Amino acid sequence: MPEQTGRSQLFSKRRLRFTMSETQRFLLLALLIGVFAALLVVCFHIVIDFISWSSLGTLTDRFRFKRLIPPTLGALAALVLVRRFFRAAQGSGVNQTKAALYISDGYVPASTVVGKFVACSVAIGTGNSLGPEDPALQMGAGIASLVGRSFRLQRESMRLIAPMGAAAGIAAAFNTPIAGVLFVMEEIVDAWNAGVVSSILLASVSAVVVARWFLGDQPIFHVPAFELIHPSELLVYAAVGLVGGLLSVLYVRSIELLRERLDRLPKWSRYVQAPAAGFLIGCFGLWLPQVMGAGYPAIDSALHNQFPWPMLLSLGLVKMVATWLCFSAGVPGGMFAPTLFIGAMIGGGLGGVAHQYWPFPTSPPDAYALVGIGTFFAGIFRAPMTSIFMTFEVSGNYVVILPAMVANIVSYFVSRWLYPTPFFTMLAKQEGVDLPSAEERRSIPILRVEDALRPGNSTVLRSNTPIARALEEVEKTGRDHSLVERAGGKWSWISRKALSELVRDSNGNQTLEQGIELPLLPWVYPDLPLDVALRLLGSYPLLPVTDRAHPERLLGTLTLEDVHHAYGISCPPQASR
Amino acid sequence: MNAPGKPQTKAPSPLVVLLACAVLFVVTSLVARAYYLERQKLSRAHFDRGQKLAFDCNYRAAVDEYRVALSFSHGDSNDQVALARALIELGSLDEAATYLGELYQKDSTNGIVNLLLARIAAREHRSNDAAALYYRAIYGFWPEAGAKNRISARFELIDLLAKAGDKNRVLAELLQLVSEAPDNPDVEKRVAKSLMAFGSLNRPAAVFREALELDPTLPTLSAGQRQQRARDLLDRTLTLMESCTFGSGNPQSGQAEELSNAAKKLLSSQHPGISEGFTPQALALAEQLWKTRSAICGPVPDTQKPVAIVLAKLSR
Incomplete structure (x- = not known):
């Protein structure tokens, strides 16, 4: 019997070890x-x-x-x-x-x-x-x-x-x-x-x-050496971002409109729309075969100065039209590679113009093509961090970070300012589903404790206050509960009802800590989201708000009523007063 | 959008998932192998087509073929070099420079990459950059036919220097060329051609011949001959220095005097036979004397050109 117990213990230990x-x-x-x-x-x-x-x-x-x-x-x-x-x-x-x-x-x-x-x-x-x-x-x-x-x-x-x-x-x-x-x-x-x-x-x-x-561990593009030749180039990069942002808005809007139009057509027409789009792509491909497919080899060529700037701009614009047609007609496939293509070509094209006409020395167009890769992406998908790091990752060059940041952030803000709905949200809405956008969620303002707290410490009692005096003070405030400050920076609370009962049943000269066991109260900081305080207010009638650097210093108190008030709820279901 | 509904089908067991992953691994390995071979085949085919077209001087079509070859080979350096070479012939220097720049980043000692970059710099009239790149090509790494390629690169450098009118450096390079490839009839022919390119054959040829007789670094010389030539060179440099600094009152003449004394001491200390360390010491001293003399007195008269050429070669 003892042996069996030992075995079962061993077994359970092993189970414990292998259970993840x-x-x-x-x-x-x-x-x-x-x-x-x-x-x-x-x-x-x-x-x-x-x-x-x-x-x-x-x-x-x-x-x-x-x-x-x-x-x-x-x-x-x-x-x-x-x-x-x-x-x-x-x-x-x-x-x-x-x-x-x-x-x-x-x-x-x-x-x-x-x-x-x-x-x-x-x-x-x-x-x-x-x-x-x-x-x-x-x-x-x-x-x-x-x-x-x-x-x-x-x-x-x-x-x-x-x-x-x-x-x-x-x-x-x-x-x-x-x-x-x-x-x-x-x-x-x-x-x-x-x-x-x-x-x-x-x-x-x-x-x-x-x-x-x-x-193979070859990068997606073979990127030549990159350097910032003159500080004024950052202005050109900002212009690349500006154009990228404007074009991305135009692009998203045109996709939205064309999809709406095509959706209104009879369902059978889908089987005509897609091949028609494909045929048009073939037509473009007769003269500009680089726009066909994902287009990565063409981006690589742009990164090696293969195309003069008019050709770069043409490729970017034709690719915009080609992708617009394919995507709107419902041909299955993604938008990421085309956005990189368009960004690289537009960036390279503008870089070529700057290289020729800018009064200060500038990098050749390949540098602008590299930075441009992310601008259209940032403008359309509203993912600026991704686009910046993607540019960095494909180039493997830290110097590119600064121009990429300038161009991508400008594109992101221009696009967001002119057309606040993100691309994927727009697509989801068109498809009849309301999906949350991470970008929209990030922009929702968060209410914090500091937005709701009632400043001051007029209702704070000390734990050595006589019960009768404590009752008087609480009655003066007109509130149902009061904070009690205890030794060692701790906090408690007491209700007016409890104080009245104590005065009635015992000697009113006793101090609070002598007369009753005071429950400990958690405290919150002003920067915490109001949601955190709200959860605590389910268990406590009020909360002390203290300073993070000096936790013993009271900044104010927080009640359910204050929270309701901060959220704009005029008639709280249960008044705390 | 068709939002996916809740699971209707039974989920496979973990074992089935792991098995599927293993099967996919095998399939991917086979497919990837076939893919790799196909890419290689296509790359090779387009590269060969490009080579043929380049051989026929049809560089435009060759460039297209090389580009396709490169897109299949994922940045193979042979394809990149061939493409860059054809692009230079076509005059697309910016594009050629980006490919070569990539290769240069990978290996800055690559002879052919430096040579092609030098050609681009020369075409863009950046003579100093071009000369520096030619030197890097000459002393760089050539996986095959190194000697031949180095000689060829030096001739391109000589052409560049000749165009810039830098006669001394041209003659110094020719001297170096002869010393590196003695008894090479092709080199001799090209040296003669280069001398003719100066317009007058007799004078440069005579200067060159005299420099050749003075040069103590020729590999065909015995140790004794080398020592004798080093002695002669130091002696002539000392004479040139003394004739130039005599009573000049130049602030550098103090340093010149010191060097002259050291040279005299070295010349007088030589015993009959080969003395170890004499040649390098004499050459180093000659070079220093020459530098100081040039700083004080400027260029030498035409009669002393051979000394100038030999010392230019030494100082490089």
Whole structure:
């Protein structure tokens, strides 16, 4: 019998050792999700290239008219796939991931992964002007959801697992681990607690490691040396940001309008719109084949001064039109790569103009193309941190940070000022879903304790105050409760009713601490969100507000009534007076 | 948007997920291998096409082919060099410079990269940069045919210096060339051509011949000959110095006197036969004397050009 007890104890110890907490399981799964998502993204990348080589050939192929057919047929095939076979794969990957987070407890159907993979490879591989990153993001979210469900994670973890997969997907697609994490944090999650950040980081890093293992550790672009030649160049970079911001507003608005118009047309017309868009892309491709597909080789060429500035500007504007048509017509694919393309070309074009006409020495256009990469992205997706770090990551040059910050922040503010609705929010609204925008949530002002506190310490009693005098003082204030200051910087409270009963039942000359056991009261600081105080006010009738540097110094008190008043609720359900 | 609904299907077991991940790993490995080979094949095909076109001097088409080759090879340095070379021929110097700049960042001692950058600098009339880059190319790393490429790079440098009218440096480079490639008929032919390029054949040729006879660093010389030439060179430099500083009252003449005394001491201390350390000491002293003399008295008369050429070579 004693032996059996020993064994069972040992067994339970072992179980204890091998049982992982939800957080540990979550972190371990982050690695698995990163690997799994990256494998899929690598295959996706390769399939797109194979389709592109076989359907479009290369830029030096003589028979250029063959560029007309693949995008037309590709757009039609991809549309049929998402409308007939993989309906869940329609729409923006970012919004699908947000929906998984906010609506469906982390559930992303597995068919989305297959649908996105097949439809987007066909659409992008045949030259339609869209990018693979948004589908990669959604595939990552789908994989993460599948893994989370199979490991039976709890609801809160399941909600966060889709963004984790999304970060892995986008990091593998861009080969930029920091930008992947930042984008998900800026656009989707907007929560910076340690658990979320570390799991998203782990997924992102493991995804990039796997992607580099298979595709090589070459950066997405080969960026030449970058230097700031003259301080006045920062003005030119600001102008690049300004133009990027203005164009991004124009772009978002035009997508919104065209989608509205096309949505009003009969449903069958969808099967005409997409191939028509594809055909137009083919037409553009006859003269400017660089605008077909995601366009990364063209960005690389711009970064090597291949194009003169009029050509750069033309490429940027034609790509804008091409992507506008494809995206609005519902051809599946993402917007990330085209925004980088447009930004790089517009930036490079303006840089070329400055290089020729600016009165001070400036860098060649390639430097502006590099900085421009993020400006259009920042203006459209309202993710300035992501765009700055992405520019830094693709260039691997710290000097680029300053111009990138100037250009991206200008673009972000111009775009936000002229058109406050973020791109993904606009898309979600058009699709009939109201998804929260991380940017909008960040701009909501938070009420803090200092906004509600009642200043002064007129109602504070000391613990050595006689009970009868304490009652008199409380009655003078007309409040139901009063703070009691105790030795050692501690606080308590007492009600008027309790004081009256004490005076009635005992000797009124006794001090408060002699007469009654005073309950301890937590205190709050003025910078804390009012929400924190509100939770405490569920258990206590009032709270002392003290100084962080001198906790014994009382700044004021806070009651439920004060909170109601701060929130603008004129008739509180239960008056504390 | 089709917001995903709540799960309708049963979730697969963890084992199935892990198995799927393993299968995907194998599939990805196979696909990635095929992808890599295909890229290599395409890159090679376009590169070869580019080479043929460049050989036929059809640089525009060659550039297009090299660009495609480069897009498949993900920044292969051979493709980049070939593209840059063709771009220089086409006159697209900015673009060529960005590719070469990337390669230069990776390896600043690469001979061909420095040579091409030097050609760009020369085309942009940045003579000093070009000369510095030519030197880097000459003393840089060449994976194959190093000697031939270095000679060729030096001839380009000589052309650059000749265009700038820097006769002394041209002759010094020619001297260096002859000393590096003695008895090379091709080099001799090109040296003669370069001398002719000065307009008058006789005078430069005579100066060059005399400099060749004075140069103590030629690799074909024996140790004794080298010592004798070092002695002669020091002697001639000392004479030039004394004729120039005699009674000049220049503030640097104190230093000149010190150097002259040291030179005299060294010359008088030499014993018959080969004395160890004499040659380098004499050359170093000759060089210092020459520098001081140049600072005080300026250029030498034409009759002393050979000394100037040899010392220019030494000082470099």
